[in-house]
Amino acid sequence: MEPENTGEIQDGRFKPGESGNPFGRPRGSRNKATLAVQELLDGEAEAITRKAIEMAKSGNVAAIRLVMERILPPCKDIPVNINLPSIKSATDIVRIQEIVIENISTGKITPFEGTAISAIAEQARKAIETQEFEARLLLLEQQAAERRQQ
16 A cells, blocks of 8 residues: 655654764775675785786786886876066066966976966966955945044
8 A cells, every 4th residue: 555645745754954973984984895805815815916917918908008007107297397476466476477488388388287387377367356356445445434433
């Protein structure tokens, strides 16, 4: 026998907006499948690695890819060493952009690195702009308050 459809929300297992597990999965707990695979691999990792290397040496492209990914992991960001002026005004941002373009054109930094530096400079510009706007706004408010008092 089905509940009557009255158009009202039926009482469910959980109320809207309330999680059945408010604290989430315990920190450090592992998926059962992951634990099962780890148990199967215990003691076999060396043999499997050796076999993957042998397959890679014989030309198996998938094995080559697997071995290379382990030997040479993907590149992470590395520090970029270019001299930039400290940022105190919007004029400094323009100079930074000029330096970035110059360093990209001479190959000292990659376009990707230049884009990252430019994005950081843009965030600094926005911060300067916000700070200057706030200072102008405060000055205008002070001037308006002084006029009201006169």
